[in-house]
Amino acid sequence: MTAIDGPRLAPASGQAKALVVFLHGYGADGNDLIAIGREWQLLLPDAAFVAPHAPSLLPGSPMGRQWFPLTFRDPDERRRGVIAARPDLDAFLDAELVRTGVAPDRLALIGFSQGTMMALHVGLRRKVPPAAILGYSGMLVSPEVLKDEATGKPPILLIHGDRDEVIPIDALFAATDGLGAAEIPCEWHLSPGLGHGIDGEGLRQGAAFLASAFAPRKTFARMASQG
Template identity: 75%
Template sequence: MTPAIDGPRLPALNGQAKALCVFLHGYGADGNDLIAIGAEWRKAMPDVAFVSPHAPERCIASPSGRQWFPLTFRDPDERRRGVISARPALDAFLDAELARHQLPADRLVLVGFSQGAMMALHVGLRRPVAPAAILGFSGMLVSPEALKDEAKSKPPILLVHGERDDVIPVDALFAAMDGLGAAEIPVEWHLSPGLGHGIDGEGLRQGGHFLTSALKPRRTSLRSSSQA
Protein backbone atom coordinates (compact mmCIF):
# COMPACT_ATOMS: atom_id res chain seq x y z
CA MET A 1 0.00 0.00 0.00
CA THR A 2 1.27 3.48 -0.89
CA PRO A 3 1.72 5.46 2.36
CA ALA A 4 -0.31 8.67 2.63
CA ILE A 5 1.67 11.83 3.27
CA ASP A 6 0.60 15.29 4.38
CA GLY A 7 2.07 18.53 5.69
CA PRO A 8 1.62 22.26 6.29
CA ARG A 9 -0.05 24.42 3.64
CA LEU A 10 -0.32 28.08 2.71
CA PRO A 11 -3.31 29.06 0.56
CA ALA A 12 -2.96 31.43 -2.36
CA LEU A 13 -3.15 35.04 -1.22
CA ASN A 14 -5.57 35.87 -4.02
CA GLY A 15 -7.98 33.11 -3.06
CA GLN A 16 -8.30 30.56 -5.86
CA ALA A 17 -4.89 29.08 -6.66
CA LYS A 18 -3.70 29.17 -10.25
CA ALA A 19 -0.57 27.12 -9.53
CA LEU A 20 0.83 24.82 -6.84
CA CYS A 21 4.32 24.89 -5.30
CA VAL A 22 5.38 21.73 -3.45
CA PHE A 23 8.40 21.81 -1.12
CA LEU A 24 10.33 18.58 -0.52
CA HIS A 25 12.46 18.72 2.61
CA GLY A 26 15.83 17.15 3.29
CA TYR A 27 16.91 14.06 5.20
CA GLY A 28 16.10 14.29 8.91
CA ALA A 29 13.86 17.36 8.63
CA ASP A 30 10.10 17.57 7.99
CA GLY A 31 7.63 19.71 6.08
CA ASN A 32 7.85 22.56 8.59
CA ASP A 33 11.46 23.12 7.54
CA LEU A 34 10.63 24.71 4.16
CA ILE A 35 7.09 26.07 4.38
CA ALA A 36 8.46 29.41 5.65
CA ILE A 37 9.96 29.93 2.18
CA GLY A 38 6.41 29.92 0.85
CA ALA A 39 5.51 32.69 3.29
CA GLU A 40 8.40 34.71 1.84
CA TRP A 41 7.58 34.01 -1.80
CA ARG A 42 3.79 34.28 -1.74
CA LYS A 43 3.69 38.07 -1.97
CA ALA A 44 5.45 37.84 -5.34
CA MET A 45 3.31 34.81 -6.30
CA PRO A 46 -0.15 35.62 -4.88
CA ASP A 47 -1.91 33.10 -7.15
CA VAL A 48 0.21 30.17 -5.93
CA ALA A 49 -0.72 27.72 -3.16
CA PHE A 50 2.14 26.19 -1.17
CA VAL A 51 2.41 22.83 0.56
CA SER A 52 5.33 21.11 2.27
CA PRO A 53 4.61 17.42 2.96
CA HIS A 54 6.34 15.39 5.63
CA ALA A 55 8.26 12.50 4.08
CA PRO A 56 6.60 9.12 4.75
CA GLU A 57 9.28 7.52 6.95
CA ARG A 58 10.74 8.37 10.34
CA CYS A 59 14.46 9.10 10.08
CA ILE A 60 16.66 6.63 11.92
CA ALA A 61 19.45 9.19 12.27
CA SER A 62 17.05 11.87 13.55
CA PRO A 63 13.98 10.26 15.16
CA SER A 64 12.11 13.56 15.38
CA GLY A 65 12.59 14.07 11.63
CA ARG A 66 11.55 12.30 8.45
CA GLN A 67 13.19 10.77 5.40
CA TRP A 68 12.07 10.07 1.86
CA PHE A 69 14.25 6.97 1.97
CA PRO A 70 16.93 5.59 4.33
CA LEU A 71 20.60 6.42 3.89
CA THR A 72 23.58 4.51 5.20
CA PHE A 73 26.12 6.33 3.00
CA ARG A 74 27.80 2.93 2.51
CA ASP A 75 25.76 1.52 -0.38
CA PRO A 76 26.34 3.30 -3.71
CA ASP A 77 22.97 2.06 -5.05
CA GLU A 78 20.80 3.06 -2.10
CA ARG A 79 19.81 6.44 -3.56
CA ARG A 80 18.62 4.79 -6.78
CA ARG A 81 16.55 2.25 -4.87
CA GLY A 82 15.35 4.97 -2.52
CA VAL A 83 13.96 7.42 -5.09
CA ILE A 84 12.25 4.56 -6.92
CA SER A 85 10.56 3.26 -3.75
CA ALA A 86 9.50 6.76 -2.57
CA ARG A 87 8.13 7.88 -5.93
CA PRO A 88 4.61 6.30 -5.77
CA ALA A 89 3.69 8.03 -2.49
CA LEU A 90 4.91 11.40 -3.75
CA ASP A 91 3.20 11.03 -7.13
CA ALA A 92 -0.08 10.19 -5.38
CA PHE A 93 0.29 13.23 -3.13
CA LEU A 94 0.99 15.53 -6.08
CA ASP A 95 -2.03 14.26 -7.98
CA ALA A 96 -4.26 14.70 -4.91
CA GLU A 97 -3.05 18.25 -4.26
CA LEU A 98 -3.57 19.27 -7.89
CA ALA A 99 -7.09 17.84 -7.71
CA ARG A 100 -7.71 19.67 -4.42
CA HIS A 101 -7.01 22.97 -6.16
CA GLN A 102 -8.59 21.92 -9.47
CA LEU A 103 -5.32 22.55 -11.29
CA PRO A 104 -3.89 20.90 -14.40
CA ALA A 105 -0.66 18.94 -14.02
CA ASP A 106 1.43 21.60 -15.79
CA ARG A 107 0.68 24.20 -13.09
CA LEU A 108 2.91 22.39 -10.60
CA VAL A 109 6.37 23.45 -9.44
CA LEU A 110 8.64 21.26 -7.31
CA VAL A 111 11.19 22.74 -4.91
CA GLY A 112 13.52 20.35 -3.12
CA PHE A 113 16.40 20.63 -0.67
CA SER A 114 19.11 17.93 -0.42
CA GLN A 115 17.31 14.56 -0.39
CA GLY A 116 14.17 16.45 -1.37
CA ALA A 117 15.98 17.81 -4.43
CA MET A 118 16.82 14.23 -5.42
CA MET A 119 13.12 13.43 -5.20
CA ALA A 120 12.07 16.54 -7.10
CA LEU A 121 14.35 15.69 -10.02
CA HIS A 122 13.58 11.98 -10.05
CA VAL A 123 9.79 12.32 -9.81
CA GLY A 124 9.38 15.57 -11.75
CA LEU A 125 11.21 14.31 -14.82
CA ARG A 126 9.07 11.15 -14.88
CA ARG A 127 5.64 12.78 -14.55
CA PRO A 128 3.47 12.17 -17.65
CA VAL A 129 2.89 15.93 -17.90
CA ALA A 130 5.87 18.20 -17.32
CA PRO A 131 5.78 20.38 -14.21
CA ALA A 132 6.07 24.10 -14.87
CA ALA A 133 9.52 24.04 -13.21
CA ILE A 134 11.84 22.18 -10.85
CA LEU A 135 14.08 24.02 -8.38
CA GLY A 136 16.74 22.03 -6.52
CA PHE A 137 18.83 23.31 -3.60
CA SER A 138 21.96 21.43 -2.50
CA GLY A 139 20.93 18.17 -4.12
CA MET A 140 22.02 15.72 -6.75
CA LEU A 141 20.70 13.92 -9.81
CA VAL A 142 20.31 10.23 -8.98
CA SER A 143 21.24 7.79 -11.78
CA PRO A 144 21.68 10.32 -14.59
CA GLU A 145 22.42 7.47 -17.00
CA ALA A 146 18.78 6.37 -16.74
CA LEU A 147 17.31 9.68 -17.88
CA LYS A 148 17.39 9.05 -21.62
CA ASP A 149 15.17 6.00 -21.19
CA GLU A 150 13.05 7.12 -18.23
CA ALA A 151 12.47 10.87 -18.56
CA LYS A 152 8.98 11.68 -19.84
CA SER A 153 9.23 15.46 -19.78
CA LYS A 154 11.72 18.30 -19.99
CA PRO A 155 10.65 21.08 -17.61
CA PRO A 156 12.88 24.10 -16.96
CA ILE A 157 15.25 23.41 -14.05
CA LEU A 158 17.30 25.62 -11.75
CA LEU A 159 19.94 24.04 -9.50
CA VAL A 160 21.41 26.06 -6.61
CA HIS A 161 24.37 24.81 -4.58
CA GLY A 162 26.69 26.07 -1.86
CA GLU A 163 30.33 26.39 -2.90
CA ARG A 164 31.48 24.89 0.41
CA ASP A 165 28.85 22.19 0.82
CA ASP A 166 30.47 19.36 2.79
CA VAL A 167 27.38 17.11 2.83
CA ILE A 168 26.69 16.95 -0.90
CA PRO A 169 29.84 18.43 -2.47
CA VAL A 170 29.51 20.94 -5.27
CA ASP A 171 30.73 18.33 -7.75
CA ALA A 172 27.16 16.95 -7.57
CA LEU A 173 25.91 20.17 -9.17
CA PHE A 174 28.21 19.81 -12.17
CA ALA A 175 27.45 16.09 -12.48
CA ALA A 176 23.74 16.90 -12.53
CA MET A 177 24.25 19.52 -15.21
CA ASP A 178 26.17 17.01 -17.33
CA GLY A 179 23.50 14.34 -16.86
CA LEU A 180 20.64 16.69 -17.69
CA GLY A 181 22.52 18.08 -20.66
CA ALA A 182 23.16 14.59 -22.03
CA ALA A 183 19.40 13.97 -21.88
CA GLU A 184 18.78 17.33 -23.60
CA ILE A 185 16.92 18.72 -20.58
CA PRO A 186 17.37 22.48 -20.08
CA VAL A 187 19.04 23.51 -16.83
CA GLU A 188 20.23 26.73 -15.22
CA TRP A 189 22.47 26.89 -12.17
CA HIS A 190 23.70 29.19 -9.42
CA LEU A 191 26.68 28.67 -7.13
CA SER A 192 26.49 30.43 -3.75
CA PRO A 193 30.01 31.56 -2.73
CA GLY A 194 31.09 30.51 0.77
CA LEU A 195 27.84 28.65 1.49
CA GLY A 196 27.77 25.18 3.03
CA HIS A 197 24.85 22.77 2.99
CA GLY A 198 22.00 25.23 3.10
CA ILE A 199 20.03 27.95 1.34
CA ASP A 200 21.08 31.59 1.39
CA GLY A 201 19.25 34.82 0.57
CA GLU A 202 20.59 35.05 -2.96
CA GLY A 203 19.55 31.48 -3.69
CA LEU A 204 16.04 32.26 -2.44
CA ARG A 205 15.92 35.42 -4.54
CA GLN A 206 17.02 33.66 -7.70
CA GLY A 207 14.76 30.69 -7.01
CA GLY A 208 11.74 32.92 -6.49
CA HIS A 209 12.46 34.84 -9.69
CA PHE A 210 12.89 31.57 -11.61
CA LEU A 211 9.54 30.20 -10.43
CA THR A 212 7.71 33.46 -11.02
CA SER A 213 8.98 33.50 -14.58
CA ALA A 214 8.15 29.82 -15.14
CA LEU A 215 4.57 30.32 -13.95
CA LYS A 216 3.80 33.31 -16.15
CA PRO A 217 1.06 32.51 -18.66
CA ARG A 218 2.56 31.69 -22.00
CA ARG A 219 1.62 34.09 -24.75
CA THR A 220 0.26 32.59 -27.92
CA SER A 221 1.14 34.41 -31.09
CA LEU A 222 -1.82 35.26 -33.29
CA ARG A 223 -1.40 35.43 -37.02
CA SER A 224 -3.45 38.04 -38.76
CA SER A 225 -5.85 36.67 -41.30
CA SER A 226 -6.01 39.95 -43.16
CA GLN A 227 -4.04 40.41 -46.32
CA ALA A 228 -2.38 43.66 -47.36
Protein backbone atom coordinates in the same frame (compact mmCIF):
# COMPACT_ATOMS: atom_id res chain seq x y z
CA MET B 1 1.33 2.89 -0.32
CA THR B 2 1.78 5.36 2.55
CA ALA B 3 -0.37 8.48 2.71
CA ILE B 4 1.68 11.62 3.34
CA ASP B 5 0.65 15.09 4.45
CA GLY B 6 2.15 18.34 5.65
CA PRO B 7 1.68 22.09 6.28
CA ARG B 8 -0.05 24.22 3.65
CA LEU B 9 -0.43 27.87 2.73
CA ALA B 10 -3.47 29.08 0.81
CA PRO B 11 -2.84 31.44 -2.13
CA ALA B 12 -2.66 35.09 -1.11
CA SER B 13 -5.07 36.01 -3.92
CA GLY B 14 -7.67 33.54 -2.66
CA GLN B 15 -7.68 31.46 -5.84
CA ALA B 16 -5.08 28.81 -6.62
CA LYS B 17 -3.73 28.94 -10.17
CA ALA B 18 -0.45 27.21 -9.38
CA LEU B 19 0.83 24.68 -6.84
CA VAL B 20 4.29 24.84 -5.27
CA VAL B 21 5.44 21.72 -3.42
CA PHE B 22 8.48 21.82 -1.10
CA LEU B 23 10.38 18.56 -0.57
CA HIS B 24 12.53 18.70 2.55
CA GLY B 25 15.92 17.17 3.18
CA TYR B 26 17.04 14.09 5.08
CA GLY B 27 16.27 14.38 8.80
CA ALA B 28 13.91 17.36 8.52
CA ASP B 29 10.16 17.54 7.86
CA GLY B 30 7.73 19.74 5.96
CA ASN B 31 7.90 22.49 8.57
CA ASP B 32 11.52 23.09 7.56
CA LEU B 33 10.62 24.68 4.21
CA ILE B 34 7.04 25.95 4.37
CA ALA B 35 8.23 29.33 5.69
CA ILE B 36 9.80 29.96 2.28
CA GLY B 37 6.28 29.96 0.88
CA ARG B 38 5.42 32.89 3.14
CA GLU B 39 8.37 34.83 1.73
CA TRP B 40 7.32 34.07 -1.83
CA GLN B 41 3.60 34.85 -1.53
CA LEU B 42 3.98 38.47 -2.61
CA LEU B 43 5.67 37.46 -5.86
CA LEU B 44 3.46 34.38 -6.36
CA PRO B 45 0.03 35.46 -5.05
CA ASP B 46 -1.88 32.83 -7.04
CA ALA B 47 0.21 29.90 -5.79
CA ALA B 48 -0.85 27.43 -3.14
CA PHE B 49 2.06 26.02 -1.14
CA VAL B 50 2.45 22.66 0.56
CA ALA B 51 5.40 20.94 2.23
CA PRO B 52 4.68 17.24 2.80
CA HIS B 53 6.43 15.26 5.50
CA ALA B 54 8.40 12.36 4.03
CA PRO B 55 6.70 9.02 4.70
CA SER B 56 9.14 7.42 7.15
CA LEU B 57 10.71 8.51 10.42
CA LEU B 58 14.47 8.80 10.69
CA PRO B 59 15.74 6.04 13.02
CA GLY B 60 16.76 7.47 16.37
CA SER B 61 15.03 10.82 15.73
CA PRO B 62 11.71 11.75 17.36
CA MET B 63 10.70 14.13 14.54
CA GLY B 64 13.13 13.88 11.61
CA ARG B 65 11.92 12.15 8.47
CA GLN B 66 13.40 10.67 5.30
CA TRP B 67 12.20 10.05 1.76
CA PHE B 68 14.35 6.93 1.77
CA PRO B 69 17.02 5.47 4.08
CA LEU B 70 20.65 6.49 3.69
CA THR B 71 23.61 4.59 5.09
CA PHE B 72 26.17 6.42 2.92
CA ARG B 73 27.86 3.04 2.45
CA ASP B 74 25.83 1.58 -0.42
CA PRO B 75 26.42 3.36 -3.77
CA ASP B 76 23.12 2.02 -5.11
CA GLU B 77 20.88 3.07 -2.22
CA ARG B 78 19.91 6.41 -3.78
CA ARG B 79 18.72 4.75 -6.99
CA ARG B 80 16.66 2.20 -5.06
CA GLY B 81 15.46 4.90 -2.72
CA VAL B 82 14.03 7.35 -5.26
CA ILE B 83 12.35 4.51 -7.13
CA ALA B 84 10.71 3.18 -3.95
CA ALA B 85 9.63 6.64 -2.74
CA ARG B 86 8.20 7.81 -6.05
CA PRO B 87 4.69 6.20 -5.86
CA ASP B 88 3.82 7.85 -2.52
CA LEU B 89 4.96 11.26 -3.72
CA ASP B 90 3.24 10.93 -7.09
CA ALA B 91 -0.02 10.00 -5.36
CA PHE B 92 0.30 12.99 -3.04
CA LEU B 93 0.93 15.37 -5.94
CA ASP B 94 -2.06 14.03 -7.86
CA ALA B 95 -4.29 14.43 -4.80
CA GLU B 96 -3.08 17.99 -4.13
CA LEU B 97 -3.72 19.02 -7.72
CA VAL B 98 -7.28 17.72 -7.41
CA ARG B 99 -7.76 19.35 -4.00
CA THR B 100 -6.58 22.77 -5.20
CA GLY B 101 -8.09 22.54 -8.68
CA VAL B 102 -4.73 23.36 -10.25
CA ALA B 103 -3.83 21.96 -13.68
CA PRO B 104 -0.96 19.41 -13.68
CA ASP B 105 1.22 21.65 -15.84
CA ARG B 106 0.99 24.41 -13.19
CA LEU B 107 2.89 22.38 -10.61
CA ALA B 108 6.37 23.30 -9.36
CA LEU B 109 8.60 21.03 -7.30
CA ILE B 110 11.13 22.61 -4.94
CA GLY B 111 13.66 20.34 -3.26
CA PHE B 112 16.45 20.64 -0.74
CA SER B 113 19.19 17.99 -0.51
CA GLN B 114 17.41 14.60 -0.51
CA GLY B 115 14.27 16.49 -1.52
CA THR B 116 16.08 17.69 -4.65
CA MET B 117 16.85 14.07 -5.55
CA MET B 118 13.12 13.37 -5.29
CA ALA B 119 12.09 16.51 -7.18
CA LEU B 120 14.31 15.65 -10.13
CA HIS B 121 13.49 11.95 -10.19
CA VAL B 122 9.73 12.33 -9.85
CA GLY B 123 9.31 15.61 -11.73
CA LEU B 124 11.10 14.40 -14.84
CA ARG B 125 8.89 11.30 -14.96
CA ARG B 126 5.46 12.83 -14.35
CA LYS B 127 2.82 12.02 -16.98
CA VAL B 128 2.33 15.77 -17.39
CA PRO B 129 5.66 17.58 -16.94
CA PRO B 130 5.62 20.21 -14.18
CA ALA B 131 5.96 23.92 -14.83
CA ALA B 132 9.33 24.00 -13.06
CA ILE B 133 11.79 22.10 -10.89
CA LEU B 134 13.99 24.01 -8.46
CA GLY B 135 16.68 22.14 -6.56
CA TYR B 136 18.86 23.36 -3.70
CA SER B 137 22.01 21.52 -2.55
CA GLY B 138 21.06 18.23 -4.16
CA MET B 139 22.02 15.78 -6.87
CA LEU B 140 20.64 13.92 -9.88
CA VAL B 141 20.21 10.20 -9.22
CA SER B 142 20.85 7.68 -12.02
CA PRO B 143 21.53 10.13 -14.87
CA GLU B 144 22.42 7.23 -17.16
CA VAL B 145 18.74 6.20 -17.53
CA LEU B 146 17.24 9.66 -17.71
CA LYS B 147 17.13 10.02 -21.48
CA ASP B 148 15.03 6.85 -21.78
CA GLU B 149 12.76 7.58 -18.81
CA ALA B 150 12.14 11.34 -18.91
CA THR B 151 8.65 12.34 -20.03
CA GLY B 152 9.37 16.01 -20.64
CA LYS B 153 11.81 18.89 -20.37
CA PRO B 154 10.50 21.30 -17.75
CA PRO B 155 12.54 24.38 -16.80
CA ILE B 156 15.12 23.46 -14.14
CA LEU B 157 17.21 25.63 -11.83
CA LEU B 158 19.83 24.08 -9.53
CA ILE B 159 21.41 26.14 -6.75
CA HIS B 160 24.37 24.99 -4.66
CA GLY B 161 26.80 26.42 -2.12
CA ASP B 162 30.46 26.24 -3.08
CA ARG B 163 31.34 25.26 0.52
CA ASP B 164 28.76 22.48 0.80
CA GLU B 165 30.22 19.90 3.17
CA VAL B 166 27.37 17.38 2.81
CA ILE B 167 26.81 17.22 -0.95
CA PRO B 168 29.92 18.74 -2.60
CA ILE B 169 29.59 21.05 -5.59
CA ASP B 170 30.78 18.23 -7.86
CA ALA B 171 27.20 16.94 -7.55
CA LEU B 172 25.90 20.15 -9.14
CA PHE B 173 28.11 19.78 -12.19
CA ALA B 174 27.39 16.05 -12.43
CA ALA B 175 23.68 16.92 -12.46
CA THR B 176 24.04 19.54 -15.19
CA ASP B 177 26.11 17.08 -17.24
CA GLY B 178 23.54 14.33 -16.74
CA LEU B 179 20.65 16.59 -17.70
CA GLY B 180 22.59 17.81 -20.72
CA ALA B 181 23.25 14.24 -21.86
CA ALA B 182 19.49 13.67 -21.71
CA GLU B 183 18.98 16.87 -23.75
CA ILE B 184 17.21 18.60 -20.85
CA PRO B 185 18.21 22.27 -20.44
CA CYS B 186 19.21 23.40 -16.97
CA GLU B 187 20.14 26.70 -15.35
CA TRP B 188 22.40 26.76 -12.30
CA HIS B 189 23.76 29.14 -9.70
CA LEU B 190 26.69 28.72 -7.33
CA SER B 191 26.42 30.58 -4.02
CA PRO B 192 29.92 31.65 -2.85
CA GLY B 193 30.80 30.87 0.76
CA LEU B 194 27.60 28.89 1.37
CA GLY B 195 27.61 25.44 2.97
CA HIS B 196 24.72 22.96 2.95
CA GLY B 197 21.85 25.41 3.02
CA ILE B 198 19.90 28.14 1.25
CA ASP B 199 20.94 31.78 1.31
CA GLY B 200 19.08 34.99 0.50
CA GLU B 201 20.37 35.13 -3.07
CA GLY B 202 19.26 31.56 -3.65
CA LEU B 203 15.79 32.42 -2.39
CA ARG B 204 15.64 35.51 -4.59
CA GLN B 205 16.70 33.60 -7.68
CA GLY B 206 14.33 30.75 -6.88
CA ALA B 207 11.34 33.06 -6.54
CA ALA B 208 12.16 34.87 -9.79
CA PHE B 209 12.58 31.53 -11.56
CA LEU B 210 9.15 30.34 -10.42
CA ALA B 211 7.50 33.62 -11.31
CA SER B 212 8.93 33.31 -14.83
CA ALA B 213 7.85 29.67 -15.12
CA PHE B 214 4.28 30.49 -14.08
CA ALA B 215 4.01 33.65 -16.22
CA PRO B 216 1.47 33.48 -19.06
CA ARG B 217 3.07 32.60 -22.38
CA LYS B 218 2.05 34.57 -25.47
CA THR B 219 1.24 32.41 -28.43
CA PHE B 220 2.57 33.26 -31.88
CA ALA B 221 -0.94 34.03 -33.06
CA ARG B 222 -1.52 36.52 -30.24
CA MET B 223 1.84 38.17 -30.85
CA ALA B 224 1.13 38.44 -34.57
CA SER B 225 -2.28 39.99 -33.95
CA GLN B 226 -0.66 42.62 -31.74
CA GLY B 227 2.09 43.44 -34.24
